[in-house]
Amino acid sequence: MRPANLLRHGIMLILGAIWIIPLYFVLINAVTPPAEYRKKELYAPPSSFALGDNISTAWNAAKLGVSVGSTFFYATVGAAAAVLLAAMAAYAIIGLRIRHGFFWFMVLYAGTIFPFQMYLSPLYSNYVRFNLYDKRIGLLLLYTAIAIPFGVFVIRNHFTSIPYELPEAARIDGASSIRIFGQIYSPLSLNAFATVFILQFTWIWNDLLFGLTLSRSADVRPIMTALAGLQGQYASASIPVVLAGALIVSVPTFVLFFAVQRVFVRGLGATTQ
């Protein structure tokens, strides 16, 4: 082996170890029985394995389980609704050649440009006024709305690659706008739809800020808000429970990321959201 390569292996082993050490500490202490946590050194493995107990404490006593259910609802329904509405809008712009199509595109796309802090105060006031504050439907509408601009961006790009002759021919045969959307554009765009769905599912699942702002009760608040609450409430009492909670809420996005890594990389290139 050339000495230059030896050096590369050496540096990578050191860097890799530095990155693994925090995971080691987190895992070791997430499986520690809370009673033993105070008595042992943090780097030492515990004498008994209590991951299941810690997860069930976080899940039941700290009510992460309820939030997992609600968040699964927000992430699947919100991402799916955003895909549908974004595809319809992209179809109006590209497939139906709506007048001032580029203007409408910019109106929808403008939603990704600003920091979310620009939306928070009026959203909160309106949610209180219209009785959407701390309601599941309120969070669902917000998550759908915020996922649309990115969806329009990706799906519109994809629609432009579909040759216009296809829908044109169908139209001459008398196909309605809805049929052309459902039977020509949509089946040819399943990849783009899946990309948007996966990325927006992940985004909604990981949201903390809107959950903090627009919800309060355990039934409604999304999972990351619940985890932050668990940390504030249990941090001094039971760190193993908090760490187990942090691990369990990461499972869905973790699985998704390693199953479809390519989608995430493609998504990075498409936006800075």
Add this chain to the structure above:
Amino acid sequence: MSQLTEPSTAGAQPVALRGPTTLTRWLHGIAPYLFLLPAVVLVGGWLLWPFVRTAYLSLTDYKGIGAPDFVGIDNYTKLVSDPILSDSFRNTILWVIGTLLLPVGIGLLIAVLTFELTGGALYRLPFLLPYAISGTAVGVMWEFMLRSNGALNSMLELIGLEGLTRSWLLRAPVNTWSMIVAATWQGVGVSVLLFLIGLQVIPRDPIEAARLDGADGWRLFRDITFPLLRPMTIVVVGISLVNSLKTFDVIWVMTQGGPARSSETLAVTMYRETFLLFRHGYGSAIAVVLSVIVLGVSWLYLSRTLRST
């Protein structure tokens, strides 16, 4: 952007072959708007209108209840002399600098070192694992690492470096740097992936030619590889720049911007002023300033880098 120059057929809607009654023609005319409407209602009502409203509230003394009173630019003049805000500005700049140095720099290093190295994918795995974890969960894990009786201090004692132990999250500016390290631990994987894509698409010939001329290691990287990587570097730096300005989750979970508001960034200050101190008008002014910075930085960055390439 090619679709922008396509010949417009907007006026020439397809002819309805069956029953060209007024009704079907009318339906044809409004069909595009029916498809567009739901998205426009949601984006308009949930994002664009709040945006305009925030810009207006920044000129008022709105406190979350009652009617907002117009106060002109009072919030902005107050903002300039507010010591909390100057700390917040300083921390925001630290986040930008730290993010450009650490995740981007280390990501580049890892991508270059493991590119075409035997076992490279395995070496990269530790950096990808944290990327699949949310900012909130990373904050929870690193609060445990860095708290005064946490894992880092325990490890330092184990290896005989008691002298280095400290309260990582309790003093400024160490607490901000500590959180930047936590964000680096999570974010470096993205840069690695992007730089790797960049390395895969750069042409081979110049590198081979330079190798034959005896260039190796650092010189090969500095003179040949890095300049060729430029397009991807621009993307990675741009994404990191904007994301660092928007950082919220990690800070909120690890310190809530404290102690004594010493580790807030603009994104966190805005949230605290608005929702914990009920100064909606003042918080809106901070949101506007943050937006101007984000837009200004993106615009400056894009126009400069596009001009010079």
